[in-house]
Amino acid sequence: MSDANSQPGSGLNRRSFLAGGAWAVGAIGVGGLGAGLAARRAQGEQYVWQLDPDKCISCGNCQTHCVLDESAVKAVQCFQVCGYCDICTGYFPTDQFELNTGAENHLCPTNAIRRKFIEEQSGVRYFEYTIDESLCVGCGKCVKGCELMNGSLYLQVRHDRCLNCNECAIAVACPAQAYRRVPADQPTILKAKAREAVAAAAKAEGAAEGDAHEA
Numbered sequence: 685m686s687d688a689n690s691q692p693g694s695g696l697n698r699r700s701f702l703a704g705g706a707w708a709v710g711a712i713g714v715g716g717l718g719a720g721l722a723a724r725r726a727q728g729e730q731y732v733w734q735l736d737p738d739k740c741i742s743c744g745n746c747q748t749h750c751v752l753d754e755s756a757v758k759a760v761q762c763f764q765v766c767g768y769c770d771i772c773t774g775y776f777p778t779d780q781f782e783l784n785t786g787a788e789n790h791l792c793p794t795n796a797i798r799r800k801f802i803e804e805q806s807g808v809r810y811f812e813y814t815i816d817e818s819l820c821v822g823c824g825k826c827v828k829g830c831e832l833m834n835g836s837l838y839l840q841v842r843h844d845r846c847l848n849c850n851e852c853a854i855a856v857a858c859p860a861q862a863y864r865r866v867p868a869d870q871p872t873i874l875k876a877k878a879r880e881a882v883a884a885a886a887k888a889e890g891a892a893e894g895d896a897h898e899a
């Protein structure tokens with residue numbers, strides 16, 4: 685399965701992407717596990733650290749307080765929530781910017797967000813925004829910006845990087861008490877609105893499949 689930052693719309697227009705159920709591969713929360721988590725399970729670790737995105741206030745400590753040189757925390761995108769905005773407040777700064785992908789127009793300090801044109805409908809242009817985790821430093825600026833619109837971006841500990849410290853240094857520094865231990869076989873915490881959007885999309889897809897079987 686692809687991770688949350690796969691590019692589910694690639695090669696598809698927005699409607700066929702949503703109608704075809706390809707959104708499912710973009711669902712939040714399954715990415716970044718990889719070999720690291722598998723190895724941990726093999727070692728018998730039953731719990732890992734994760735942050736609750738509904739408590740997180742994007743304070744910046746996730747970038748600066750991880751014991752790793754580059755934080756194990758990354759931004760993730762929930763495509764079911766994302767409005768595919770033209771003016772994405774997680775991508776563009778809200779003060780002065782021009783509507784193009786020039787580096788000077790990026791809110792992200794590391795150019796970790798990819799902006800891809802999907803289609804234009806009735807004069808409205810749709811773009812897809814994905815995170816390049818190799819560049820993301822977990823600063824949360826995009827998360828804070830996205831809150832002004834759909835709130836589809838949020839932070840998660842990526843367990844292919846996290847060392848699963850006995851005492852997570854970010855958890856200690858977190859002003860929102862957003863960190864807790866979660867079962868290693870369910871290592872992510874979906875944002876509430878992402879959970880609702882994923883459930884609604886799955887229900888709609890189930891209904892569509894039912895209709896197809898009756899036809």
Ligand code: SF4
Nearest residue numbers: 740741743745746858
């Ligand atoms: S330290 Fe806590 S509030 Fe700050 S960005 Fe991380 S999870 Fe969010």
Ligand code: SF4
Nearest residue numbers: 792820821823824826
């Ligand atoms: S703004 Fe910060 S959290 Fe968002 S993608 Fe860029 S580096 Fe990652």
Ligand code: SF4
Nearest residue numbers: 750846847849852853
């Ligand atoms: S457990 Fe350690 S490696 Fe993982 S996020 Fe916390 S400080 Fe970073």
